Amino acid sequence: AQSVAQPEDQVNVAEGNPLTVKCTYSVSGNPYLFWYVQYPNRGLQFLLKYITGDNLVKGSYGFEAEFNKSQTSFHLKKPSALVSDSALYFCAVRSSGSARQLTFGSGTQLTVLP
Amino acid sequence: GAVVSQHPSWVICKSGTSVKIECRSLDFQATTMFWYRQFPKQSLMLMATSNEGSKATYEQGVEKDKFLINHASLTLSTLTVTSAHPEDSSFYICSARDLTSGSSYDTQYFGPGTRLTVL
Secondary structure, eight states: OOEEEOOOSEEEEETTSOEEEOOEEEOSSSEEEEEEEEOTTOOEEEEEEESSSOSEEEOGGGOEEEEETTTTEEEEEESSOOGGGOEEEEEEEEETTSOOOOEEOOOEEEEEEO | OOOEEEEOSEEEEOTTOOEEEEEEESSSOOSEEEEEEEOTTSOEEEEEEEETTSOOEEOTTOOTTTEEEEEEETTEEEEEEOSOOGGGOEEEEEEEEEOSSSTTTTEEEEOOOEEEEEO
């Protein structure tokens, strides 16, 4: 079985400060990892993904994520947060070796304070 | 980039009526689409996997006779909530996986969601 954990329901950060949203995963085989962002009453927007290659993945809107195989983590980061980054963030995983559906974490509400 | 649309974006209906939600992949073909349900401040719950030209695969606990899925073409899947009741009120989101080559390969793209309210 595959699973994703987002240990923080809520993350608050001041505008201009770096932000981190944590994600750990469990999957058999090589993981495909994704981050999505959801604004109120909207669907999910794709931010970035890790399939293979460099452990540091750069995505949309200045976000990046680092794949750490030994710690089974895929934390989302941004060097300087904006108020407009405030949203609900979801980490998702699936195994590369199957056609299984994505498994989502419970989501982390990010609030960037002006 | 790959775009998925949903229609309608919101719908209000009376209890006992049926509601159809459309999901379209606008610039890519999707042999597989997915339907999710999301309750307020919660994660997405996969309801079913929609396969073009064949029957949908439902997740455990999802009533296939209540949530009818049709994947008539490579760009369109529909979810029909039959005999809707207030407890079916929710945010329904579809997604499709782009399996064409390029940077979008194997990424799942989501529609904007449909807010269903059953009175």
